[in-house]
Amino acid sequence: MEKENFHKLLDKYISGEASQEEEQRLLNFYGSFNTHAKNDPVPGLDNLKDKIFDKISEKINPVEDYQQSYKLYYLKSFSIAAMILLAITTGIYFYSNRTIIEDEQFTEIDVKNDILPGNNKAILILADGSKISLDDAANGLLASQGNIAITKTENGEIIYEKNQVNKMKNIPDHFVINTIQTPKGGKYQVRLPDGSKVWLNSASTLSYPTAFTGTERKVKLSGEAYFEIASNKKIPFRVESDGQIVEVLGTHFNINSYDDEDFTKTTLLEGSVKVILNSKSDVLGKTRMLKPGEQSLTNSKQPGIRIENADTEKAIAWKNGYFKFKNTPIQQIMREVERWYDVELVYEGNMPKDEFTGFISNEVNISAVLKILEQSGGVKFSVKGKKIKVKMIP
Secondary structure (H helix, E strand, O other): OOHHHHHHHHHHHHOOOOOHHHHHHHHHHHHHHHHOOOOOOOOOHHHHHHHHHHHHHHHHOOOOOHHHOOOOOOOHHHHHHHHHHHHHHHHHHHHOOOOOOOOOOOOOOOOOOOOOOOEEOOEEEOOOOOEEEOOOOOOEEEEEEOOEEEEEOOOOEEEEEEOOOOOOOOOOHHHOEEEEEEOOOEEEEEEOOOOOEEEEOOOEEEEEEOOOOOOOEEEEEEEEEEEEOOOOOOOOEEEEEOOEEEEEOOOEEEEEEOOOOOOEEEEEEEOOEEEEEOOOOOOOOOEEEEOOOEEEEEEOOEEEEEEEEOOHHHHOOOOOOEEEEEEEEHHHHHHHHHHHHOOEEEEEOOOOOOEEEEEEEOOOOHHHHHHHHHHHOOEEEEEEOOEEEEEEOO
16 A cells, blocks of 8 residues: 555544445555564654554544543544554564564464453442442442432443432441442443542452541542542542552542552542552651652552652553553553453463553454554464463564
8 A cells, every 4th residue: 555545544544534445454554564574664654653643642632721631532433543553663663673584474363252342340339248230230220328329320330429318317328338349351430429530440449438428538449440539628538559548639540559560550640649658667758749740659568659750641541442552561461451351361481571562442352452462573372262372472
């Protein structure tokens, strides 16, 4: 495909004007990237990468006020463009650092029994221990807890609101604890009694009272969640996770606290937060303040709090419908894939030390994700049921 024709076709695809035949031509063009030899670069590659990256970035982060810059923008409508960007960006990186056999062909990943991406599913555990499958439950009233009605909306959110009709007079609201759990391959959104919104990532758990009373609004998190906290200067909001407590008055932030990650990461997008080590020992850096664009790293086994500049777009990419990788090792990428697609990973041999950079929609089937990573070089996958074998290519 000539470069000029490709640019026109890419423009049509991103604007939603491409026909099915034109979309297939783009897919075919994308699939051709793994046939370029080490010394046979794609003509006009730098300009091509810049054009695709700019197109994708415009869709993800449109120019607008800062407070509105974190809305949901799904990559599904232009995932082919994201595939092409990742293929040519990481592909050229690997071509320049690895010896490639020109005739080498990866084994085609079987798509007959493909694995679908995750979606809205979670279990709500009420104060009495009863469980409600939120993906199976009908929209509308789910239950009443104390003076609170719990409802499910049609867009996959549960809401806690005051309910004067079914009041449990003998149980104070703040003693009524609910828990929402997302499995691997699941996500969900909760609107808490104070109006705060929480987006829960896969394999995560959030526990909270059905009403906030007293001097604090406290919840407990395991896994990952993005928070938009309703402002209340008199009653701070606190999130307890592995080895730390995050205290805010009203702000937007993300906490990644998975057990299989080395650090608990708190990323601030708006406002300010205080990160407090949840330890009785008096250590250096026990309390630190974050500014927008910063990220704290804590580890319950190590003293202190480390502060770094954050890639906020990468931190909340999962919430916005895509994976973003920037100099990311394959093991870290595959941990995200494992949680989102609910699969089991088996590693064979030593893993490559090469790093990946790019975007991939998390609304595509797993075969598309694995194909992109294979074509970038260094790894090969085989799939059997829900088990994925990851093998290094020497």
